[in-house]
Amino acid sequence: MHSTQSPSVFAFSPKSDSAFDDLTASLGDGRAHPTEEALMQLGRALMTELLDVITDTALEDIQTILGEALIGAFHSAAGRIERDADRARDAMRRLDRDFDGSEAADVELQEATAKARAGDAATRAAERIRDAAAEMWTTSTGEVWTAWRGSRRGSFLTAAQLEAKQAIRAARERRADNAFHDGPIVAFRGAPTADTAEDATRIFDALNWALAQWPGMALATTGAKGAEKLAIRWAGQKGVKLILARADFNTHGKAAPFRANDELIALEPVCCFTLGASLEPSRAVDGRAFGPALNLGQKAEAAGIRRLPLRSRPH
Numbered sequence: 001m002h003s004t005q006s007p008s009v010f011a012f013s014p015k016s017d018s019a020f021d022d023l024t025a026s027l028g029d030g031r032a033h034p035t036e037e038a039l040m041q042l043g044r045a046l047m048t049e050l051l052d053v054i055t056d057t058a059l060e061d062i063q064t065i066l067g068e069a070l071i072g073a074f075h076s077a078a079g080r081i082e083r084d085a086d087r088a089r090d091a092m093r094r095l096d097r098d099f100d101g102s103e104a105a106d107v108e109l110q111e112a113t114a115k116a117r118a119g120d121a122a123t124r125a126a127e128r129i130r131d132a133a134a135e136m137w138t139t140s141t142g143e144v145w146t147a148w149r150g151s152r153r154g155s156f157l158t159a160a161q162l163e164a165k166q167a168i169r170a171a172r173e174r175r176a177d178n179a180f181h182d183g184p185i186v187a188f189r190g191a192p193t194a195d196t197a198e199d200a201t202r203i204f205d206a207l208n209w210a211l212a213q214w215p216g217m218a219l220a221t222t223g224a225k226g227a228e229k230l231a232i233r234w235a236g237q238k239g240v241k242l243i244l245a246r247a248d249f250n251t252h253g254k255a256a257p258f259r260a261n262d263e264l265i266a267l268e269p270v271c272c273f274t275l276g277a278s279l280e281p282s283r284a285v286d287g288r289a290f291g292p293a294l295n296l297g298q299k300a301e302a303a304g305i306r307r308l309p310l311r312s313r314p315h
Helices: 019-025 036-054 058-097 103-141 164-176 196-215 227-238 251-264 289-303
Strands: 161-162 185-190 218-221 242-245 271-275 304-310
Touching: 019 103, 019 271, 036 058, 036 103, 036 164, 058 103, 103 227, 161 289, 164 185, 185 227, 185 251, 185 289, 196 227, 196 271, 227 242, 251 289
Parallel strands: 161 242, 185 218, 185 271, 218 242, 271 304
Antiparallel strands: none
């Protein structure tokens, strides 16, 4: 066996608090490499600067397009870098297979190995910037970015995002293995018009109470505008895992919001918060409550799940 291959990344003795920093230190590149924290700070700063410039201006109407484009640029870059690293790995395997012990082959193999490992580090660097920018986007706007193509390998968001169907499937698999153990889930549905300062205060108070009751909780919602966007913003600020049961209108049509409620109930939440209408009277729509929020409450009661409707505090 020849001794030209670089030592495994996983064999590197960790001396920092970051596996990413350990990875870059093990590359043997004489140039300094940005730390993980520096890359995340860059992602947050880029998104903050974008929002500071366009918020409350005429460009606010295309804020979502610009914000998603910024995050998507780093997502695309990570994919391109990863493909280059994959090609280097293919070359490395070919050179290793055909290795003849010559000095030229030895040098070529070392170069291909170094390129593949450097590509892995660069891919993760782009992902760190992307994820930090996406986290700031969610915290600032309540909107959740998802990749429009390709896979999203990064799981570095403070508010890690899961699709409800995936979470339900994983829970069922763990039950089948008799090893099911998941943190408590708190579900929330609220009216799209419930987006005032008073609504935000009441929603945040309720979720803060829930977090104190169940410190390892995840927040499950559909991601609808208004009250649920405020709840998503809270999750981003608190570092709470987010589970999205998206309404699939293409498949279910008008029934989509209620099918999404079925997914929320299937997650077996410890409680369901509902906000049927804005707490600001001027935002009420003909005095009617938001049907999907009421429906979730009814389904929670039928399933024996604690229902906690949010109301104005008594003055």
